[in-house]
Amino acid sequence: MPISLTLSEKIDRLLPRVQKPGRYTGGELNSIVKDWQQIQTRVALVFPDIYDIGLPNLGMAILYDLLNKRPDTLAERCYAPWVDMEALMREHGIPLYSLETRHPLADFDIVGFTLPYESLYTNVLNTLDLAGIPLRSADRNEQHPLVIAGGHAAYNPEPMHAFIDAFVIGEGEEVIHEIVDVYQRWKAAGSPRIDLLTALAGIPGVYIPALYSVQYHPDGRVSSFTADHPAAALPIQKRIVGTLPPPVTNFIVPYIEIVHDRVAIEIMRGCTRGCRFCHAGMINRPVRERPVAEILAAVDASLQATGHQEVALLSLSSSDYTHITELVDELAKRYTREHIVISLPSLRIESFSVQIMDKLKGSRLGGFTLAPEAATDRMRGIINKPVSTQQLLDTARAINSRGWTTIKLYFMIGHPSETLEDVQAIIDLCQQVYRVGREVAGGRAKVHAGVSTFVPKAHTPFQWTACDEPESIRKKQDMLRSQLKNPNIKLSWTDTKDTQMEAWLSRGDRRLSEVILRAWQSGAKFDAWQDQHNHETWLKAFAEAGLDPAFYAFRPRELDETLPWDHINAGVRKKYLLAEYKNSLLGVFREDCREICHACGIVPLFNAQANEDWFCPLPANREVQA
Amino acid sequence: MRFRLTFQKTPAMRFTGHLDLQHTWMRALRRAGIALEHSQGFHPLPKIQLASALPLGCTGTAEILDIWTEAEWQPAQLEQQLQAVLPPGIKLIQAQQIDPSAPKVQVALRAQEYLVELPLETDAVALDQRVRALLAVAESMAERRGKPVNIRPLIQELQISQAELRVTLFCRLSAQESATGRPDEVLAALGIDSAACQIERTRLIF
Numbered sequence: 001m002p003i004s005l006t007l008s009e010k011i012d013r014l015l016p017r018v019q020k021p022g023r024y025t026g027g028e029l030n031s032i033v034k035d036w037q038q039i040q041t042r043v044a045l046v047f048p049d050i051y052d053i054g055l056p057n058l059g060m061a062i063l064y065d066l067l068n069k070r071p072d073t074l075a076e077r078c079y080a081p082w083v084d085m086e087a088l089m090r091e092h093g094i095p096l097y098s099l100e101t102r103h104p105l106a107d108f109d110i111v112g113f114t115l116p117y118e119s120l121y122t123n124v125l126n127t128l129d130l131a132g133i134p135l136r137s138a139d140r141n142e143q144h145p146l147v148i149a150g151g152h153a154a155y156n157p158e159p160m161h162a163f164i165d166a167f168v169i170g171e172g173e174e175v176i177h178e179i180v181d182v183y184q185r186w187k188a189a190g191s192p193r194i195d196l197l198t199a200l201a202g203i204p205g206v207y208i209p210a211l212y213s214v215q216y217h218p219d220g221r222v223s224s225f226t227a228d229h230p231a232a233a234l235p236i237q238k239r240i241v242g243t244l245p246p247p248v249t250n251f252i253v254p255y256i257e258i259v260h261d262r263v264a265i266e267i268m269r270g271c272t273r274g275c276r277f278c279h280a281g282m283i284n285r286p287v288r289e290r291p292v293a294e295i296l297a298a299v300d301a302s303l304q305a306t307g308h309q310e311v312a313l314l315s316l317s318s319s320d321y322t323h324i325t326e327l328v329d330e331l332a333k334r335y336t337r338e339h340i341v342i343s344l345p346s347l348r349i350e351s352f353s354v355q356i357m358d359k360l361k362g363s364r365l366g367g368f369t370l371a372p373e374a375a376t377d378r379m380r381g382i383i384n385k386p387v388s389t390q391q392l393l394d395t396a397r398a399i400n401s402r403g404w405t406t407i408k409l410y411f412m413i414g415h416p417s418e419t420l421e422d423v424q425a426i427i428d429l430c431q432q433v434y435r436v437g438r439e440v441a442g443g444r445a446k447v448h449a450g451v452s453t454f455v456p457k458a459h460t461p462f463q464w465t466a467c468d469e470p471e472s473i474r475k476k477q478d479m480l481r482s483q484l485k486n487p488n489i490k491l492s493w494t495d496t497k498d499t500q501m502e503a504w505l506s507r508g509d510r511r512l513s514e515v516i517l518r519a520w521q522s523g524a525k526f527d528a529w530q531d532q533h534n535h536e537t538w539l540k541a542f543a544e545a546g547l548d549p550a551f552y553a554f555r556p557r558e559l560d561e562t563l564p565w566d567h568i569n570a571g572v573r574k575k576y577l578l579a580e581y582k583n584s585l586l587g588v589f590r591e592d593c594r595e596i597c598h599a600c601g602i603v604p605l606f607n608a609q610a611n612e613d614w615f616c617p618l619p620a621n622r623e624v625q626a
Numbered sequence: 627m628r629f630r631l632t633f634q635k636t637p638a639m640r641f642t643g644h645l646d647l648q649h650t651w652m653r654a655l656r657r658a659g660i661a662l663e664h665s666q667g668f669h670p671l672p673k674i675q676l677a678s679a680l681p682l683g684c685t686g687t688a689e690i691l692d693i694w695t696e697a698e699w700q701p702a703q704l705e706q707q708l709q710a711v712l713p714p715g716i717k718l719i720q721a722q723q724i725d726p727s728a729p730k731v732q733v734a735l736r737a738q739e740y741l742v743e744l745p746l747e748t749d750a751v752a753l754d755q756r757v758r759a760l761l762a763v764a765e766s767m768a769e770r771r772g773k774p775v776n777i778r779p780l781i782q783e784l785q786i787s788q789a790e791l792r793v794t795l796f797c798r799l800s801a802q803e804s805a806t807g808r809p810d811e812v813l814a815a816l817g818i819d820s821a822a823c824q825i826e827r828t829r830l831i832f
Contacts, residue, residue, distance in 0.1 A: 015641060016683045016821035022646070027638030029713035255642040255650060255715060307653030307711070339664070 008102045010094055018085045022256035023051035026077075026099030029253040030305060032064070033100045034074040041073045041180055041187075044098050044108040044145070048115075048123035049528065051079040055252065056260040058314065059151060060114050063176055065248045073180055076100035076108075077252075080123045081130070083526070089130065096130040105131035108145050110183060112176075113164070115151040118505035119498070119528035121160055124149070125520040128163065135517065137165045137210060142193050146183060155238075155283050156458040156565040159505050161209035162513035166200050169207055169568055170238030170283075171269075173245055178203045198231040205239030207568070208232065214510050214564070220551055222509060222562045235569040242609035244269060244288050249301035253308070262310035262343075263302040267295055267327070271316035272593045275373070276384045276584050277412065279457040280316055282577075283570045285602040287594075292323045296330055303340065310341040319348040319356065320594070328359050336362035345369065349387045354398040367406035367448065368399045374415060375425035381587030383415055384580070389429060396433045400440035407433060407447050413476045414454040414468035414499075416584065423476045426451065427483045434489055448490045451480055453499040457506050459570040461580035464557040467503040470496040497535040501527060503553035504538075509564035512552070514545040573601035627695050628726045629704060632719040635686040639715025644679040650713060651676075651691060657711035660704065663694040677731040677830050678738065678801060681808060683820075686827040688719065692731050731832075735801050737782060739829040740809045742795040745822040750786060750793045756816050757784055757795075768811040777815060780807030801830070 015021035036042070045063055047054030054060065060077070067075035076098035081089060089096070095104040105111055111133065113124055125135055128147070134140050137147065149160065150168035157167040168175055182203060186196040201208045211232035215223045227234045247265050254261070270287035271280070299311050311331075315321060331342050342360045347353035349370050357368065372387050374380050380387065396407055411426050430449045437445025453473055456462040473496050484491045505512065518541035524534040542549045557563060559578065566574070576599065583590060590598055597603075635647070642650065652672060655662060664670035677690035695704075701721045708718050728734075744753070760766060766778040783798040795816075799807025810820040 013822055021641035021682070022643075025638065025641055027714050253650075253653060253713065255639050255713070256646050257649070261649075304657060307656040309652075309656070338661075339670075 007094065007097065007104070010092060011097065011102065014085070014088045014092065014094070017088060019082070020052075020256060022254075023079065024081065024085060024099070025255070026102070028255055030250045031077075031100060031252050032068045032075075034068070036074070036101055036103065039072065039074045041110070041184055042103075042108045043067050043073060043075045043110045043112060043180070044078050044105050045075055046078045046105075046111060046113050046124075046127055048080050048113060048120045048127050049526070050082050051254075052256075052258045054079040054114075055254055055258050056262075056264065057114060057116070058248075058264050058266065059116070059172070061248050061251060063112065063172055064252075065250065066173060066176060067180070070177070070180070072184070074100075076103070078105060078127075080127055080526075086126075086130065095132050096127060106133055106145065109187070110179070111145045111147050113147070113149040113151075115149050115153040115160070117528070118153050118159075118502055120153070121505060121516050122520040122524045122527055122534075124160065125163060125517065126525045136162050138162070140165070140193070146196065148179065152279065152283065153506075155279075155568060155570055156506060156508070157207055157209065157568070158214075158510045158564045159508035159512035159516060161510050162517070165197060165208065165210070167207040167209070168205060168239070169236055169570075170205050171240050173241045175203060175205050175239045179206065198229060201229070201231040201233065204233070204237060207236040209510075212567070216509075216511075220547075221558075222564050222566075224562065225567050235567050237569040237605070238283070238571050240286070240571070240606060240609065241288075242606070244290050246294060247290070247298040247302075249298050250305045251302060251308075253306050260312070261308065262312050263299070263306055263308045264312045264314050265295055265298050265302065266290070266314045267318070268315040268321045272320060273317055274384055274580070274590055274593060274598070276382070276461040276580055277373075277415065277454055277457075278316075279460055282460045282572055284316065285571050285600065286606070287320075289322055292327050292330070295327060296334075299331065300334075309339060310343060311335075312343045312345065314345070316346055317348065318344045318346050319350070319353050320592075324356060328356050332359040332362075336360065346371070349392050349395050351395060351398045354395060354402055358402050361403070367408045367446075368404045369408040369410070370395065371410040372429070373410065373412050374422065375411065375429040376422050378587060379415055379418065379422045379425075381589055382417065382584045384584065384590055386589050389432070392429065393432060393436055396436045397440060400437050400445065405437070405441045405444040405446060407437065409433060409447060409449050411449065411451045412454045413451055413480075414473055416462060416465045418468065418476075420476070420479065423479055427480060430484060430489055431486075434486065446488050446490070448492070449480075449484060451477075451491065451493050453494045453496070455499055455502045455506060458563070458565045459568070459572065459577070461577045461584060463507065463563065463577065464559060464581055466556045467499070467553045469554055470500060473499065495530055498528075498530065500549065500553055501535070501538060504542075504549050507564070508552055511545065511547055515541045515547060517541075518544050569605075571600075571602045571605055573599075576600040627698055628724050628728070629693050629695065629699070629701065630722050630724045630731070631691045631693065631708075632722075633686075633689050633691065634717040634719065635680060635684075635689050636715050636717060637685055639713070640683055640685050642715065643682055644676065647680075648674060648676055650716070651693075654708065654712055654716070655693065658707040660693075660699070660707060661696040663696055675731055678735055678806075680827055681810060681825070684740075684809065684825040684827055688829055689827070690731055690830050692724070694726070733803075734832045735830060737798055737831040738801045738807075738827055739783075739796070739798045739831070741826045741828050742797070742809060742813065743824040743826075744793045744795060744818065746791060748793045748818075750788050753793065753795075753816065753818075754786055757786055760784065760815055766815050768814065775811075777807060777811050780805060781812060784812070798831075 064075050067073050078098050128135050148166045149164045154167045182199045197208045200206050211229040214225050217223045268289045270284045373385050434447045456465045477493050519538050522537045524537045662672040673694035675692045680686050704721045765776050767774050768777045780800045786795050809825050813820040
């Protein structure tokens with residue numbers, strides 16, 4: 001075995017001393033161990049949070065599968081060690097290592113980070129540091145791995161620009177191969193590192209921050225963004241795959257319990273609803289659906305390969321999948337008798353969803369989740385989510401009468417121009433839904449209200465709006481807490497400190513690299529974990545960098561301002577986002593774009609890749625037998 | 627039909643706990659297409675019983691699992707189906723059909739044997755003296771969840787052996803309800819850091 005025995009033995013001696021050592025052993029079913037010596041290009045895929053959270057990540061599973069299918073390439077996994085393991089690794093001089101062959105990360109050719117959300121940024125720095133790789137891209141040379149990153153958070157790459165050599169904007173299925181090809185040619189030529197970066201810049205969808213520079217106004221706003229190299233494209237256009245490739249089925253099966261012990265099959269990518277707050281709905285256009293036969297085959301193959309008992313069908317809006325009835329009928333026929341649970345998140349608030357779930361309910365009944373997001377018609381017009389109170393109550397009644405007793409409702413507070421009346425309406429609506437439950441299901445009726453806080457995101461119609469201030473949010477949360485005291489109505493909310501950090505980083509500019517670095521140097525990591533209490537550390541880091549956090553979180557942007565992420569083309573035109581922002585100010589609804597095209601710009605942009613799978617699908621035929 | 631499976635828990639799975647091991651087996655059985663009987667009631671559970679929890683970090687060479695299958699199987703056929711789908715952490719040794727009314731494995735268990743590979747730096751002569759000293763006393767106290775436990779009566783056999791440079795400790799510990807010996811406690815009583823050892827359970831005695 002090509003294992004470095006001394007490192008491996010050292011690791012083995014530490015493992016009995018940490019909690020959940022099974023996070024650090026590897027060797028799981030369906031993990032792929034290739035012969036290190038025989039492989040030309042070695043890629044480490046890093047999810048910068050703990051194993052329990054990282055393992056089920058679908059994006060990483062897709063890249064792992066694709067890269068390992070190449071005979072000339074291996075991909076191994078790495079997750080952030082929890083603080084107990086990290087302390088022991090630092091104490092004993094053990095570098096961060098891959099799970100498959102326990103090679104130090106620094107020995108790989110390419111280190112690729114998955115960045116689904118901003119609270120992982122300090123963990124990226126911590127991971128690089130534990131691996132002994134220089135934190136700053138500028139400090140790396142030909143001996144160091146190429147450090148790349150992709151994922152939803154990478155659509156505004158600027159805050160992390162100093163640490164990542166190359167960002168992938170958009171979908172990774174095709175571009176990952178092009179990156180490996182370019183890397184192999186560069187390595188064979190033995191050229192200097194800058195040649196690798198400029199060659200990568202030639203790949204559509206790859207953004208090399210080092211090849212651009214930013215100028216600022218005296219007040220801190222961006223004045224201009226320039227490409228400093230002929231190879232540097234401007235704007236950098238996101239990548240998509242025209243047709244979704246067949247889904248991954250040989251999922252790695254962990255030996256320990258993780259957050260989602262299940263098979264996940266993506267049935268559709270993108271969403272046509274156009275909710276104005278929704279980052280995923282804007283950046284994942286166009287809609288592309290997988291054929292029913294392909295999904296059924298994938299469910300079957302993945303259950304065979306894993307033995308899992310649960311299948312989650314993933315999409316941003318399951319009810320909108322054109323062939324949902326056909327798919328669900330077939331899945332129900334095949335699996336509900338075999339103690340297999342099929343879950344279908346993101347269902348619309350309508351009785352159709354209840355009919356769909358009713359077919360799948362089998363022997364086990366969990367809660368039924370709906371996401372009204374807002375509770376007044378005014379606010380529904382602002383965010384473009386047209387669900388009436390009556391529609392919600394009718395749906396709740398249908399859910400309760402089919403045997404479910406727990407209804408989970410997701411709301412957001414802090415939407416633009418929100419008043420206390422809008423919050424009061426959330427309280428009233430939760431109570432109304434509970435009363436319907438009492439009528440139909442009696443004393444067993446329960447409501448879970450998950451009330452998160454809205455954070456404006458880049459590339460959405462709300463990218464110009466200010467984030468609601470913490471004092472205002474706390475007042476609204478106090479209101480919710482004091483009026484939703486019924487023991488059968490469970491309330492959960494987001495800590496305002498977590499919201500602020502997300503707000504700084506999601507619309508930050510390049511100057512935030514310095515803040516992230518200082519925050520990490522002062523001990524910030526695992527920012528997604530509330531028990532880590534890093535807020536004061538972050539405020540101190542802003543002060544040291546001479547920046548004002550309120551500038552990023554609470555400042556409404558000028559409509560003609562150059563936004564720090566304007567050089568990234570996420571597929572929807574800025575003109576469209578602006579029109580939608582103006583519609584929100586007027587409270588004007590825009591229809592689902594399956595009904596009518598609003599010219600967001602995605603079709604002309606990808607005309608060359610267009611095919612009938614994604615070409616702005618027609619309304620679904622949603623007739624179903626009750 | 628009831629079957630008793632004898633299997634190895636290999637180093638890849640030594641940090642998988644009792645409950646997670648049971649889940650790993652249930653997934654393997656589903657992959658193999660071996661449907662299990664389920665309990666009656668509101669939350670039907672598959673009928674599957676592991677003989678004894680193996681302390682985290684230990685490997686096992688002859689672990690025992692009882693399963694109740696829905697269909698009729700030949701033991702050889704069952705073995706064959708399972709071999710094809712087991713994860714790297716489990717090696718199946720054999721499957722035997724047993725009497726459905728035989729007592730529960732957990733209840734039938736009497737004792738278990740461990741083989742401990744000690745760190746290279748172990749002084750065999752000094753350790754041998756400590757082993758004799760431990761066996762000579764009637765009481766050796768350890769702590770479990772804040773309560774004192776006399777572990778000496780749980781030790782049925784304890785001896786060291788040396789082959790080339792490696793020193794090995796053999797122990798047979800009682801394994802009855804509320805009287806189960808733990809290898810890490812025995813090692814601690816001998817002044818050995820169990821994290822530096824490779825501990826293997828070699829036999830379950832019924």
